[in-house]
Amino acid sequence: MLENILKDDSFCTLMKMHVYECLEYVLQKNAEFSVLVNLKYTKFTPDLPAHIKDSFKSPVILFTLGGYTLQSANLSQNELSFEAGFGSENFASLVEVPLGAIVQILVSESPILINFSEYKEDASKVRTEKSKNIFMSNPNNKTIFKKKD
Template sequence: MLDNIIEDRDFAALMQKSVEGLIIYLFEKDEHFGILCKIENITFEPPLPREIASEFRAMTLFFLAGYTFETANIIGENLIFEAGFGSDNFGSIVTVPLHSIVQIIVDETPLLINLSNYKKEIEKVKVAETLGVENSMASFLSNPENSKFLKK
């Protein structure tokens, strides 16, 4: 039952809207916050050096304060901010899809927990599309009359 909810597209959209609304609220209140997010969906421009990128875990916490907070913005369906990484403070623009944010945290307390499983929904669509193409081709090839359309 729970899987039916967290994997539902409408639930994912509702959670994304909640994430966006809370971040906008925190921006308006000038309140620094942290985001715990799925690192696999995040992009860095320029890309981080391998020694820095390899330190990230599957779920990574970014704290938006100071300069990072000042540069943060929501553009489309992404939270974008500039941050420095590593001992050399390597600068990169970080793009975090809102659906990848699992928690929003203020003063070590989660204000929002996003339980939606958006990626799984995307994978289901891709698998269904792949199966559809394979089934369509199998149907086409099963008819002997269609052999005239095949290259020899």
């Protein structure tokens, strides 16, 4: 029974709303906080170098938002994004995390929200991304998406 609830779309939507509201609150308070996120669904732009990616051994990763990282945070109805530096060289990347993939929100190392729902990506979004990647793998197609100044 528990598994059915944790996977239920209505429950997942409810938890996503709670995550949004909690993040909105701590961002309004300009309070430093941390998020424990499902690494599988986390996007890095630009992509992290292999030696940094390979250092992530767990399926979840903890990000602490303070200083510039906190100032760069942006919350939308679907995701939390922020800029962060990685590794000894402080490699800069934009981190984008779907709200449903946020497992915990912590303030002063204490959890203020735990998301027990099982996040799953929108299937149509996954198919669109795969199609775009296939299209972009052809060097002739890359010029289509170049920005014009």
